[in-house]
Amino acid sequence: MKKIECVIMDWAGTAVDYGCFAPVSAFIESFRAIGIEITAEEARRPMGLTKIDHVRALFQMTRIGEKFQEKYGRPYNENDVQGRYAEFQRLLFATLKEYTGPISYVIETIDTLRQKGIKIGSTTGYTKEMMDVVIPEAAAKGYSPDNCVTSDGLPAGRPYPYMIYKNMCDLAVPSRFSVLKYGDTISDIKEGLNAGVWTVGVILGSNEMGLTEEEVQALPEKELKSRMSEVRNRMYAAGAHYVVDSIKELPALIECINARMANE
Numbered sequence: 001m002k003k004i005e006c007v008i009m010d011w012a013g014t015a016v017d018y019g020c021f022a023p024v025s026a027f028i029e030s031f032r033a034i035g036i037e038i039t040a041e042e043a044r045r046p047m048g049l050t051k052i053d054h055v056r057a058l059f060q061m062t063r064i065g066e067k068f069q070e071k072y073g074r075p076y077n078e079n080d081v082q083g084r085y086a087e088f089q090r091l092l093f094a095t096l097k098e099y100t101g102p103i104s105y106v107i108e109t110i111d112t113l114r115q116k117g118i119k120i121g122s123t124t125g126y127t128k129e130m131m132d133v134v135i136p137e138a139a140a141k142g143y144s145p146d147n148c149v150t151s152d153g154l155p156a157g158r159p160y161p162y163m164i165y166k167n168m169c170d171l172a173v174p175s176r177f178s179v180l181k182y183g184d185t186i187s188d189i190k191e192g193l194n195a196g197v198w199t200v201g202v203i204l205g206s207n208e209m210g211l212t213e214e215e216v217q218a219l220p221e222k223e224l225k226s227r228m229s230e231v232r233n234r235m236y237a238a239g240a241h242y243v244v245d246s247i248k249e250l251p252a253l254i255e256c257i258n259a260r261m262a263n264e
Helices: 022-032 040-044 051-060 062-072 078-099 106-115 128-140 162-170 186-195 213-218 221-237 247-263
Strands: 006-009 119-122 179-183 198-202 242-244
Touching: 006 162, 022 040, 022 051, 022 078, 051 062, 051 078, 078 128, 106 119, 106 247, 119 162, 162 179, 162 186, 179 186, 179 247, 186 198, 186 221, 198 221, 198 247, 221 242, 242 247
Parallel strands: 006 119, 006 179, 179 198, 198 242
Antiparallel strands: none
């Protein structure tokens, strides 16, 4: 019988770092260092890609490309990309340890899934070197998946499916129908769809919401519901099979997916 045997989690904005703040400030400061202001919304838009591709995506945005041309009298080139990526890394590594706290209910929910025999994989837009900082810090705070795959040594990162396939190999999961990809960005959703696995987006704590936990709690209920609805709509428009408010809903959703597959 087909059933979910493996959940593949994203990291920042999904499992740790509520609101996915560690990379955002580093992208903003990296571009500020060459005299170009980018907004938090712009910095978040390509989130989930490998970080070098994220820098390329920022330069490719019309407004940012035009600002560079205006300031330097020439189009940006790969050297400029590499320069901003190097500065991004320097800034990120200086603060990364501070952004490794597990998001609410992640630890308890992962324990529940493991009790059902479900394996926990993970993919990320971070490099292996970045994850060498994040993994032990998150583990010390109670979150430790069974496997972590970065795009290092693979043909590409998100939205391509290779990190999911590598998790399936590492964890000996034989069928894509038994895999659920769970993440907080549009790139996560595209990664899951391209791998042909069940794909679930999460709203609270996500890069797409872009708010701290305190900011979420302080919002008037009507505005919070409106913002959550916007994120939900974007994720469904990107092709997500399901979108949940928080990870607390995942065990029950998995039971629904299992029942759905049993009836097909």
